[in-house]
Amino acid sequence: MSVLLLTHPDCLAHDMGEGHPECPDRLRAVLRALEAEEFADLLRDRPEEAAREHLIRVHPPDYVEAILGIRPAPGEMVALDADTVMNHASARAALLAAGAAVRAVDEVCGGQARRAFCATRPPGHHAERRRPMGFCLFSNAVVAARHAQAAHGLARVAICDFDVHHGNGSQDCAQDDPSILFCSSHQMPLYPGTGAAEERGAGNIFNAPLPPGADGAAFRAAWRDALLPALDAFAPELLVISAGFDAHARDPLAQLRVTEADFAWLTDRLCEVAERHARGRVVSLLEGGYDLPALASSAAAHVRSLMRA
Ligand SMILES: [Zn+2]
Numbered sequence: 001m002s003v004l005l006l007t008h009p010d011c012l013a014h015d016m017g018e019g020h021p022e023c024p025d026r027l028r029a030v031l032r033a034l035e036a037e038e039f040a041d042l043l044r045d046r047p048e049e050a051a052r053e054h055l056i057r058v059h060p061p062d063y064v065e066a067i068l069g070i071r072p073a074p075g076e077m078v079a080l081d082a083d084t085v086m087n088h089a090s091a092r093a094a095l096l097a098a099g100a101a102v103r104a105v106d107e108v109c110g111g112q113a114r115r116a117f118c119a120t121r122p123p124g125h126h127a128e129r130r131r132p133m134g135f136c137l138f139s140n141a142v143v144a145a146r147h148a149q150a151a152h153g154l155a156r157v158a159i160c161d162f163d164v165h166h167g168n169g170s171q172d173c174a175q176d177d178p179s180i181l182f183c184s185s186h187q188m189p190l191y192p193g194t195g196a197a198e199e200r201g202a203g204n205i206f207n208a209p210l211p212p213g214a215d216g217a218a219f220r221a222a223w224r225d226a227l228l229p230a231l232d233a234f235a236p237e238l239l240v241i242s243a244g245f246d247a248h249a250r251d252p253l254a255q256l257r258v259t260e261a262d263f264a265w266l267t268d269r270l271c272e273v274a275e276r277h278a279r280g281r282v283v284s285l286l287e288g289g290y291d292l293p294a295l296a297s298s299a300a301a302h303v304r305s306l307m308r309a
Pocket of ligand 1: 165
């Protein structure tokens with residue numbers, strides 16, 4: 001059974017302005033890397049927009065309508081906070097990113113694909129229940145988890161977040177819900193400032209902060225010693241990965257020293273957990289990563305691992 005790549009050209013039209021690090025070229029770089037011959041066996045398709053019912057499992061209806069009501073004229077922009085901006089295409093791109101997460105869950109839980117990677121933007125892991133934040137509008141990972149539970153009857157879903165920034169939004173959306181486990185490695189101190197090991201939610205939150213300068217060995221140790229055991233004990237029936245590649249040594253927004261080989265190592269370990277507990281089911285969602293060559297090669301290493309396992 002194959003690995004599904006979901007992406008949509010309309011995710012490229014979401015643009016937060018000249019010089020913004022979360023730019024359309026990020027997605028172009030990832031997609032170009034996945035055009036290589038070694039990825040010829042990927043199933044490829046376009047997602048549809050998420051429906052309101054998918055989003056209101058996570059966000060209050062008035063929040064969803066407020067975000068979707070922001071439709072500036074072409075050429076104009078609306079700033080939601082210091083670094084989160086919407087243009088005329090942002091609402092549709094956000095619906096497609098969340099819709100890709102939903103579709104990936106349907107394909108993987110329905111048995112049509114073994115794993116799925118959603119190459120979409122905007123990312124989602126900073127979006128809280130009631131607040132857009134950090135380039136994110138909707139909590140794509142928690143939308144995926146709740147859809148797996150509501151539409152496919154899964155009891156336990158894990159969200160594994162290796163983006164260099166703490167997934168405060170995913171944590172906010174899931175922290176009262178012990179049917180979802182959230183585990184995250186991230187640099188601390190760093191934006192958004194949350195993610196201390198003491199933040200445990202309903203006992204379902206596992207944070208492994210890493211100091212600036214931490215290398216791949218420290219990154220692997222955090223997962224091997226703290227996060228993977230928690231994941232195994234939870235025995236998830238689906239793994240959702242928040243795949244941000246900004247822990248890479250070349251990334252301009254953080255100071256970790258992770259490499260492509262480390263991202264591949266962790267992807268292999270996460271696929272092993274999925275094999276043990278979740279019939280192999282993995283849904284991976286693109287989050288951050290701001291050095292374009294490092295992002296492209298890291299995403300390729302990640303997808304290569306998803307295809308190998
Ligand atoms: Zn990030």
